[in-house]
Amino acid sequence: MPMNKYVIQLPKDQTPRQWHNILPQLPEPVGPYKNTTGQVPPLEALIGSVFPPWLIEQERSDQIWHPIPFPVLEAYALWRPTPLIRARRLELALNVRSRIYYKNESVSPSGCHKSNTAVAQAYYNHLAGIKRLTTENGAGQWGTALAIAARHFYLDIRVFMVKASLAQNPARQTIMNLLGADVLASPSLLTIAGRADLAKDPHSPGSLGLAISEAIGEAMSRSDTNYALGSVLNHVILHQTVIGQEVKKQLQIAGEKPDYLIACHGGGSNLGGLVVPFTPDVLNGQQIQFLAAEPATCPTLTKGKFGYDFGDMAKLTAMMPMYSLGADFAPPAIHADGLRYHGASPIISSLVKSKIVTPVAVEAEDAFHYAILMAQNEYVVPAPESSYALALTCQKALELEKARTPGVLVFVLSGHGLLDLSAYENNSGLEKNSPAKKD
Numbered sequence: 303m304p305m306n307k308y309v310i311q312l313p314k315d316q317t318p319r320q321w322h323n324i325l326p327q328l329p330e331p332v333g334p335y336k337n338t339t340g341q342v343p344p345l346e347a348l349i350g351s352v353f354p355p356w357l358i359e360q361e362r363s364d365q366i367w368h369p370i371p372f373p374v375l376e377a378y379a380l381w382r383p384t385p386l387i388r389a390r391r392l393e394l395a396l397n398v399r400s401r402i403y404y405k406n407e408s409v410s411p412s413g414c415h416k417s418n419t420a421v422a423q424a425y426y427n428h429l430a431g432i433k434r435l436t437t438e439n440g441a442g443q444w445g446t447a448l449a450i451a452a453r454h455f456y457l458d459i460r461v462f463m464v465k466a467s468l469a470q471n472p473a474r475q476t477i478m479n480l481l482g483a484d485v486l487a488s489p490s491l492l493t494i495a496g497r498a499d500l501a502k503d504p505h506s507p508g509s510l511g512l513a514i515s516e517a518i519g520e521a522m523s524r525s526d527t528n529y530a531l532g533s534v535l536n537h538v539i540l541h542q543t544v545i546g547q548e549v550k551k552q553l554q555i556a557g558e559k560p561d562y563l564i565a566c567h568g569g570g571s572n573l574g575g576l577v578v579p580f581t582p583d584v585l586n587g588q589q590i591q592f593l594a595a596e597p598a599t600c601p602t603l604t605k606g607k608f609g610y611d612f613g614d615m616a617k618l619t620a621m622m623p624m625y626s627l628g629a630d631f632a633p634p635a636i637h638a639d640g641l642r643y644h645g646a647s648p649i650i651s652s653l654v655k656s657k658i659v660t661p662v663a664v665e666a667e668d669a670f671h672y673a674i675l676m677a678q679n680e681y682v683v684p685a686p687e688s689s690y691a692l693a694l695t696c697q698k699a700l701e702l703e704k705a706r707t708p709g710v711l712v713f714v715l716s717g718h719g720l721l722d723l724s725a726y727e728n729n730s731g732l733e734k735n736s737p738a739k740k741d
């Protein structure tokens with residue numbers, strides 16, 4: 303008998319040994335990446351100067367199962383498998399009969415799901431003889447995850463962190479420095495894209511799209527340096543499929559069939575990681591709804607246009623087939639910085655186009671409201687990003703209650719918010735939304 307039947311923990315040796323590549327199974331194939339003039343050169347010519355060959359192979363692979371290299375499995379064993387937890391007290395607080403589960407990805411060394419791809423990417427770069435990585439960072443989770451992974455595989459790392467986010471959360475720089483990363487505020491004077499932006503506006507707050515331009519710009523200029531991206535790309539979604547594979551086994555142990563799988567959407571990686579392993583089941587007729595929770599202030603999937611667009615502001619990336627608000631869209635400052643991205647993963651975009659994933663815009667106020675309910679009932683402070691998935695899950699459960707059709711809902715707690723407390727402090731709704739203060 304388990305000590306607590308609401309905590310579903312797999313044994314270590316049940317960590318997935320393979321990643322699930324959905325590309326060959328998609329009903330709407332992902333179109334090829336293009337260059338600025340709309341041509342389709344080989345992927346090596348497009349992105350080969352900043353990515354190692356194994357990741358390029360994964361980016362366009364038509365093989366479904368990819369064995370996870372042993373050094374990556376060894377790193378995964380530090381925190382995987384992660385627990386699936388039934389949020390029983392949250393259900394009671396909401397007064398719903400639906401069963402709500404969350405996959406707790408906050409238990410990784412970085413406190414979020416991004417470690418799943420960070421260790422894989424650092425490993426392949428190490429294998430390619432690369433000495434340094436550059437990357438961009440909004441909220442700080444990706445920089446933290448990659449800093450840890452870089453140390454694990456003996457690489458140096460420089461992080462271009464969006465200036466506005468850095469000012470909002472200086473503790474993030476401290477932790478990255480502590481882990482040995484070099485952190486620069488973006489726009490910086492170090493790159494062409496940074497200088498161009500500062501020339502236009504010396505007080506520019508920066509954006510994720512611009513920080514990507516800076517990180518790629520530096521990686522292109524040095525042969526010992528590669529670039530790593532924490533979301534969006536096919537190989538990132540691939541690495542994240544350990545999440546959904548574990549959830550599948552854990553739900554079987556719990557004797558549950560999921561009705562809703564829910565994740566927040568920034569670039570699509572925690573959502574893709576959850577839903578990809580269930581996608582063949584849905585294509586075979588199983589009834590599961592996949593929901594993407596995105597901020598109403600950065601509504602890429604609900605309001606964006608599908609087409610070819612760049613991943614960054616300076617247009618240094620390949621053009622990718624995806625939903626986008628436009629590469630020069632600068633989303634308003636919200637506290638869930640990890641969701642402030644103009645584009646979307648081509649895989650998620652394809653799943654949205656074929657109506658397998660349904661996007662829903664969620665208000666920031668609701669995200670905070672349910673984050674506080676979660677903290678006070680499940681004792682986890684969700685990352686501001688994860689609160690969007692949580693809020694949508696709670697809203698769905700309430701809706702099902704009204705319709706008298708309770709179900710099984712699973713969401714990804716993509717990270718904890720213990721390093722994002724400034725987001726909670728600055729939230730005027732904290733007092734008003736606190737359930738403890740309501741009566």
Ligand SMILES: *Cc1c(COP(=O)(O)O)cnc(C)c1O
Nearest residue numbers: 533568569570571572640687717
């Ligand atoms: C980066 C991040 C996200 C958004 O990225 P996706 O690629 O959409 O998953 C969500 N939650 C947390 C905690 C993050 O760090």
